[in-house]
Amino acid sequence: MRRQLVSIAVLAGAIACAPAKPGSPPSPATRKDSTTQTGLGGMSVPNADPFPSTYARVQSAPLVIRNVNVMTAAGPMIRNGAISVANGKIISVGTVVDVPAGATVIDGAGKYVTPGIIDTHSHLGVYAAPGGQALSDGNEATNPVTPYVWAEHSVWPQDPQFPRNLAGGVTTLQVLPGSANLIGGRSVVLKVVPARTVQGMKFPGAKYGLKMACGENPKRVYAIRGPSTRMGNVAGYRTAWIQAEAYRRKWDKWNKDHKGDPPTRDLGMETLADVLRGNILVHNHCYRADEMAQMIDISKEFGYKIRAFHHGVESYKIADILARENIGGSLWADWGSFKMEAIDAIKANVALSSNAGVKVAVHSDDPSGSQRLNQEAAKAMAAGIAAGIPITEDMAIKWVTINPAWQLGLDDKIGSLEPGKNADLILWTADPFSVYAKPEKVWIDGTMYFDRLDAREQWRTDFELGFVQTPAGMNR
Amino acid sequence: MINERNHVTRFATAVAALSLLTASLPAQTIAITGGKVYPVSGPPIENGTVIIRDGKIVAVGASIAVPAGVQRIDATGKWVTPGLINSSTTLGLNEIGQVRDTRDDAAKGKDYIAAAFRVWEGLNATSVLIAPARRDGITNVVVLPTGDQLVSGQAAMLTLSDGMGSDMVLKTPIAMVAQIQNTGGAGVGARGELLVRLRELIEDTRAFMKNRAAYEKAETRDYIASRLDLEAMIPVVEGKLALLVSADKSTDIDAALRIARENGLKIIIGGGAEAWLVADKLAAAHVPVLTGAMNNIPSSFASLSSSQENAALLHRAGVQVIVIGNAGGGDEEAFNVRNIKQEAGNAVAYGMTWNDALRAVTLTPAEVFGVADRIGSLQPGRDGNVVIWSGDPFEFTSVAEHVYVRGREYTAPDRQQMLTERYRHLPPGQGMPVIR
Numbered sequence: 070m071r072r073q074l075v076s077i078a079v080l081a082g083a084i085a086c087a088p089a090k091p092g093s094p095p096s097p098a099t100r101k102d103s104t105t106q107t108g109l110g111g112m113s114v115p116n117a118d119p120f121p122s123t124y125a126r127v128q129s130a131p132l133v134i135r136n137v138n139v140m141t142a143a144g145p146m147i148r149n150g151a152i153s154v155a156n157g158k159i160i161s162v163g164t165v166v167d168v169p170a171g172a173t174v175i176d177g178a179g180k181y182v183t184p185g186i187i188d189t190h191s192h193l194g195v196y197a198a199p200g201g202q203a204l205s206d207g208n209e210a211t212n213p214v215t216p217y218v219w220a221e222h223s224v225w226p227q228d229p230q231f232p233r234n235l236a237g238g239v240t241t242l243q244v245l246p247g248s249a250n251l252i253g254g255r256s257v258v259l260k261v262v263p264a265r266t267v268q269g270m271k272f273p274g275a276k277y278g279l280k281m282a283c284g285e286n287p288k289r290v291y292a293i294r295g296p297s298t299r300m301g302n303v304a305g306y307r308t309a310w311i312q313a314e315a316y317r318r319k320w321d322k323w324n325k326d327h328k329g330d331p332p333t334r335d336l337g338m339e340t341l342a343d344v345l346r347g348n349i350l351v352h353n354h355c356y357r358a359d360e361m362a363q364m365i366d367i368s369k370e371f372g373y374k375i376r377a378f379h380h381g382v383e384s385y386k387i388a389d390i391l392a393r394e395n396i397g398g399s400l401w402a403d404w405g406s407f408k409m410e411a412i413d414a415i416k417a418n419v420a421l422s423s424n425a426g427v428k429v430a431v432h433s434d435d436p437s438g439s440q441r442l443n444q445e446a447a448k449a450m451a452a453g454i455a456a457g458i459p460i461t462e463d464m465a466i467k468w469v470t471i472n473p474a475w476q477l478g479l480d481d482k483i484g485s486l487e488p489g490k491n492a493d494l495i496l497w498t499a500d501p502f503s504v505y506a507k508p509e510k511v512w513i514d515g516t517m518y519f520d521r522l523d524a525r526e527q528w529r530t531d532f533e534l535g536f537v538q539t540p541a542g543m544n545r
Numbered sequence: 546m547i548n549e550r551n552h553v554t555r556f557a558t559a560v561a562a563l564s565l566l567t568a569s570l571p572a573q574t575i576a577i578t579g580g581k582v583y584p585v586s587g588p589p590i591e592n593g594t595v596i597i598r599d600g601k602i603v604a605v606g607a608s609i610a611v612p613a614g615v616q617r618i619d620a621t622g623k624w625v626t627p628g629l630i631n632s633s634t635t636l637g638l639n640e641i642g643q644v645r646d647t648r649d650d651a652a653k654g655k656d657y658i659a660a661a662f663r664v665w666e667g668l669n670a671t672s673v674l675i676a677p678a679r680r681d682g683i684t685n686v687v688v689l690p691t692g693d694q695l696v697s698g699q700a701a702m703l704t705l706s707d708g709m710g711s712d713m714v715l716k717t718p719i720a721m722v723a724q725i726q727n728t729g730g731a732g733v734g735a736r737g738e739l740l741v742r743l744r745e746l747i748e749d750t751r752a753f754m755k756n757r758a759a760y761e762k763a764e765t766r767d768y769i770a771s772r773l774d775l776e777a778m779i780p781v782v783e784g785k786l787a788l789l790v791s792a793d794k795s796t797d798i799d800a801a802l803r804i805a806r807e808n809g810l811k812i813i814i815g816g817g818a819e820a821w822l823v824a825d826k827l828a829a830a831h832v833p834v835l836t837g838a839m840n841n842i843p844s845s846f847a848s849l850s851s852s853q854e855n856a857a858l859l860h861r862a863g864v865q866v867i868v869i870g871n872a873g874g875g876d877e878e879a880f881n882v883r884n885i886k887q888e889a890g891n892a893v894a895y896g897m898t899w900n901d902a903l904r905a906v907t908l909t910p911a912e913v914f915g916v917a918d919r920i921g922s923l924q925p926g927r928d929g930n931v932v933i934w935s936g937d938p939f940e941f942t943s944v945a946e947h948v949y950v951r952g953r954e955y956t957a958p959d960r961q962q963m964l965t966e967r968y969r970h971l972p973p974g975q976g977m978p979v980i981r
Contacts, residue, residue, distance in 0.1 A: 198843050229843050285643070362975070385964075389971045406674065406880040407642035414880075415961040421968065436842055444887060447941035455944060456965050504890030504939050537843050538850040540821060540858060 112331070115320065115339040116348070120221060122271035124260060129516040131155035131169035134496060137177025142184050142470040143485040145463050152182055154492040157514035162486045175510075181501055183466060184486055185240025185493030185513065187473035188439045189352070189399045190379050190432035193231055194224030194244055194259075194267070198436070198532075204228075208247035209254065213291050214309045216279065217337035218254035220244045224267045229537065230436045232528040235261045235519050237440030238501075238508040240493040241272060243477055245379075248282035248354040249290040251305040255340055256280055256352060258477055260513055263528045276478045278376070279344050281306070283355035283364060284410050303363060310371040313341030350376035350478055352399070356410040358386035365394055377476040379432065380404075381422075382414040388425030397476040398422050399432035402449040419468065420453020420460050430473035442469045447502040462502050491515075574598040575952065576611040577933060580620030583900075585627055585908045586922035595625055597929035600952035605923045618947060620933050626903065627923050628684025628930035628950065629938070631885045632835055632910040633815070633869035635878045636686050636703075637672040637710070638664060642876075651692035654774075657731045658746060660781075661773035662698030664690040665717055668710030674879050676959035679705040681883035682938060682945035684930035685715065685920050687910070689722055689789075689815075693730020695742050696723045696770075699777065700789060702914050704928065706950050719914040720813060721781045724791035725801060726847050740800055745769045747808050750778040787811045787913075789835075793818035794847040802830050813913060815869075818848035821855045824862035833865035833913045838892035838902075856905065857896025865913060868892050868905040890939030902939070929953075 113119075135151035141162060152159065153166040161167065168174060195207040206223035209215045224244055234242065239261050246253035256278035259270040287305075288297050296302045316338035323331050343349045351368070355361045355378045368375050377397035378384065382405060384391060384398045391398060400422065405414020415421075423429040431446045433439035450465040474484025483491050492515035499506040511519040520526035529537075575597045582593030584605055594609040595602060611617065640647035649667030652659035665688050678686070684705055690698030701717035703710075724730065725739045733739050749768040753775040759765045760772070768775060780786035790801040793816045802823075805812040814820060817834040820827060827834060838856045843849040852858070860866045870877025870888045877884045889902040897905070911921025919928050929952035936943035947954055958966070972978050 199845050199849065201845075233841055289643075385968050386971075390975075403881055403884075404876060406640065407876055409641055409644055412641055413964055415964050417961075417965045421965070425971070436844075437839055440841075441839070441891075444891075444941065448887070451941045451944075454942070456962075456969075502941065504887060504941060505894045507894055533843070536849050538822065540852055540854050 113334065115334055116343050120219075120268055120271075122273040123266065123268040124262070124264070124271055124273055126157045126514040127516040131160075131172035132175070132492070132512065132515060133166060133168045133172045134175045134177045134182055134494075135166070137175075137496070138181045138500075139486060140181060140183045140462065140466045140501070141486040142466050143487050152486060152494070154494070154512070154515045157492055157516070159486055159488055159490050159492050161488055175496065177496060179499070180509065181497040181499065181506070182486070183238075183495050183497065183501055184470040184484055185495055185511065186238045186442050186469045187430075187477065187479075187484060188234070188239050188242040188433050188442060188469075189377065189430045189473045189476050190434045191234075191242040191244050191436075191439055192247065192434070193234060193242060193436060193439070194226065194228045195220055195246070197225040197228035198230050208249040208290075210247075210249040210290050213251045213287055213296060213305050215246075215250050215254050215337065216252045216309070216340040217335075218246060219257065219277075220246050220255060220280075221257035221267050221271070224257065224259070224270075226264055226267055226270060227530040227532045229530045229533050231261055232263075232519075232530060232533075234436070234439050235511055235528060236508060236521070238443065238495040238497075238511055239439055240495075240511065240513050241474075241477070241479070241483055242439070243278060243352070245278065245280045245352060248280070248286045250280075251282060251287050251296070251302055252309055252341070253280035253282060255349070258479070262513055262518060263530075272479070274482075277340075277343075277349045278352045278477070279340060279349050281351060281353045281364075283353065283360045284357065285408055286354070299360070303367065306364075306367055307370070309341060310345075310367070310373075313338055313345055314371060317342035317345050344373050345371065347374065350374075350476075352377055352379055352476075354379045356380055356382045357413075358383040361387060362390060365390070365396070376478070377428075377430070380411075380434070382411050382418060384427065384429075385415060385418045385421040386413075388422045388427050391422065392426035395428075397428040397430060397472065399430045399473070399476060400449075401434070401438075402431055402445040403452070416448070416452035417456040417458065419449035420456065420458040423460070423464065423468065424453070424458050428472045428475055429468055430476050431468040432473070443497075443501040443506065444504060445469075447504070450502065462500070465502065573952070574612065574615040575618060575929075575949065576615045577618045577620050577625055577931065577947075578611060580623040580625040580933060582625040582923060583627075583903060584923035585904055586924050593625065595923055595931055597931060597949060597952045600929045601925075602923060602927045602929055602931070603925055605925065618933065623946065624934040624936060624938060624943075625923070626682075626932050626934065626938060627907045627921055627927075628932050628948065629682050629885060629906045630685045630687070630910045630921060631678075631683050631870065631877070631882045631906070632687040632867045632914070633878065634686040634688055634882055635691060636674055636678060636688060636882055637668040637670060638688055639691075639879050640669060640672055640674065650690060652690060652694075652698050654692070654694045654697070655771050656769065657694040657742070658696045658770045658774050659690065659692070659694055659698045660696045660721060660770065660775075660777035662690055663701070663717060664688055664698050665701040665703065665710050665714055668703075668713070670709045670713060673960040674882070675705055676955065676957070677961055678882035679948055679950060679955055680945065680959060682886070682932040682934065682948055683882050684932070684948065684950050686882060687719065687914065693724060693727040695725075695731040695739065696721060696746065696774070696778075698722055702916055702920075704920070704930070704950060706953070707955075715919060716914065716916050718780075718786060719916070720787045720789035721778070722789045722791070722815075726792050726794060726797045736797065736800070740804065742769070743804060744808075746778060747782050747804075747810075750775050750782045754779055754782075781810060782808065784809045784811050787813045789813045789815050791815045793845070793851075795819040795822035795850070797847065798823050799826065802826055802832065805830070805832070816848075817859075818851040818855065820864070821852055821858040822850060824859050824864055827859065828863035831865075833867060833909070834859055835867045835869045837870055838868050838888045838895065838897075853891065853895040856892045856902075860897055860901055860905075865909055866897075866901075866905050867910045867913060868902065886939050887941070893939065899937075899939075
């Protein structure tokens with residue numbers, strides 16, 4: 070009994086006026102160190118977006134999925150509901166939606182729709198398959214402080230792990246440098262789409278992240294040259310931020326008065342200065358509760374914000390503090406015990422932290438886990454329920470959608486199924502919290518990029534041609 | 546590479562003491578009634594009864610009289626299965642992955658051969674990782690020696706009971722572990738050279754068997770391996786003990802089949818990422834395969850054609866398939882031994898039938914490792930390793946409500962549960978919530 074409204078004019082108007090999601094702060098435009106324009110014979114300037122995104126939405130017909138269970142990540146699941154999409158945006162979500170002219174209409178009986186999955190912690194492209202030294206590009210382990218490296222310069226767009234992530238429903242991911250270094254460099258936020266260049270995958274307008282790392286990894290990697298202790302780690306962060314403050318002051322002054330020669334550029338300091346200005350989000354690898362508390366104090370000393378702790382296996386011990394400081398947690402469902410700082414891992418970490426008000430994302434740090442973040446979220450939900458914490462699917466779906474979107478500063482664009490947001494969708498064969506559920510179709514900005522039922526709609530990277538055999542009639 | 550995927554595993558003494566204290570009383574009779582019983586050795590039984598007496602299953606069926614005075618467990622609406630078997634673990638041998646003192650899973654060996662190494666002898670029976678595994682319905686594990694030597698040692702089947710390693714061993718050795726895909730690990734330059742070394746070991750073991758007296762008098766030529774390693778290899782060359790060969794690449798699997806055929810060896814393939822490409826050959830040779838069900842990444846040049854359908858395709862071709870956890874991300878060898886449930890569920894999602902997947906984590910490993918008379922099915926005479934699940938055991942939301950190991954239920958909180966309770970309610974300020 071769905072109303073079918075065919076009105077291109079009305080529809081076009083609706084799209085043009087699609088309001089931003091109420092309640093979400095707009096993403097502030099990236100501030101520049103300098104307003105000076107670069108150009109032929111001109112002057113290069115810090116933080117001027119030198120590797121701009123070239124991603125462009127592929128035009129596709131409007132889409133309606135109806136008679137389907139819609140997990141919106143913005144409210145309770147709508148049973149036998151519908152969603153409509155046009156020009157890459159979600160038009161409406163509800164029990165009944167209008168069908169735009171020319172729309173592809175899919176009957177989703179027995180199936181589920183969720184937002185595209187967002188992984189805040191990936192090394193795809195920088196540790197590309199099939200691995201080995203030649204493709205090991207994730208840790209610039211030559212100096213404990215390398216804010217001058219950018220993960221995007223290591224990403225191989227032909228990494229065969231990308232299409233597998235997409236087949237697992239991942240539509241957006243943050244690729245981070247590894248955790249060998251105290252300050253590891255800039256992350257990049259990618260759409261999981263085929264492209265010849267990394268720029269073609271970059272999420273337009275996404276902020277950069279800065280990878281920092283606590284604890285055992287830096288002190289192990291730099292045991293000889295230092296830092297070789299946790300106190301050495303902390304001295305390393307603070308030394309870098311002291312330099313960054315001075316650098317920021319120098320440039321901010323010059324940007325204001327343009328007096329004399331501009332200060333000399335310093336690639337690493339540019340990144341740290343932009344963290345201090347709030348334009349780059351800090352993603353801090355940290356396991357132990359006591360170390361996270363110290364990292365929070367360091368952020369206050371220098372006036373930056375930690376957007377999220379990553380891994381945070383002891384997040385449950387300081388969930389109250391994290392919630393109060395509005396710091397997210399990118400957590401595993403069930404990893405632990407692989408190193409000393411991971412021995413207090415508990416399977417209820419996600420649920421306890423979430424219950425205390427921490428914006429939790431279930432993340433992967435693993436190309437296999439990333440393909441099945443729905444299963445990871447399901448495990449974390451089940452562990453919470455087993456521990457007596459009443460987690461529902463409506464809550465748990467946020468761990469892999471709107472919460473990671475917030476951690477990336479993209480919650481005004483992606484992460485929930487609400488009018489005006491990007492149409493990044495997954496049609497699941499069953500309840501995504503079931504082990505038997507698989508993404509049947511995946512859309513990014515309203516365009517289908519994966520169809521399990523049609524091999525022609527399954528991206529194969531250049532690398533896979535000839536090298537990788539696939540069972541006949543099967544799909545990855 | 547420093548992403549956080551390093552394998553794991555050891556810890557405390559407190560929990561070991563606890564687990565000793567908390568086994569329920571032995572020598573009692575338990576009757577599990579009303580549930581849907583999956584014996585695995587036969588079709589499911591609606592409203593079935595399972596009776597365990599003195600640690601052994603004594604009756605399984607639809608109309609079993611429950612003796613008076615026994616402990617009755619109402620399993621109405623529940624699923625009753627044999628305890629699950631994870632056939633690829635380092636449980637009790639790798640407590641904390643990066644803490645060397647807690648690792649005893651890999652022998653140094655001599656010239657890349659460690660055949661005499663019985664990995665279970667270093668087992669830390671007080672591992673804090675055992676209780677969580679058992680709590681989630683895993684009652685038996687295979688412990689495997691790790692390392693990339695040509696021959697890394699002997700595997701054992703354990704029961705996750707209390708006691709020391711010697712009390713937990715159900716059978717040893719159940720296989721000799723070898724690999725023919727990592728040249729660097731075995732100190733050679735090419736795959737073919739690995740095979741040369743393996744053939745040399747087989748021939749030298751035969752020579753050693755024939756010339757023992759001369760060997761004792763130091764009148765034989767030098768052999769490739771030490772005396773005890775050669776000794777340990779004897780049942781392998783006699784075809785009595787399986788050689789568990791780690792091999793992912795289809796051509797390596799073919800090489801393993803060739804060597805087995807030439808030498809009359811019994812082999813099992815471990816890993817087997819590309820086994821589906823040689824499924825017919827494996828079936829014809831009656832060679833079982835241990836493989837995960839979540840592998841689809843061409844993560845090395847030896848596993849380019851990894852496929853999630855691997856387990857299903859192998860099964861369909863007639864290969865005995867054991868589902869293990871070797872790619873899920875999450876330390877399935879020790880910290881998350883339980884995640885073979887997830888692997889089995891994914892095997893179903895990618896083409897296996899549910900019953901076959903259950904068999905692949907119960908009766909099939911029991912058969913392959915020669916312990917089907919003890920574990921892997923619900924039949925009279927088998928060990929009382931029984932799990933009562935709230936629902937489908939492969940689903941994440943299902944809970945193992947009762948886990949019996951040799952008829953005992955273990956209910957003491959494990960270390961993770963203690964931490965959970967300790968931090969469930971955080972105090973104001975930054976003091977500890979509780980200190981005991």
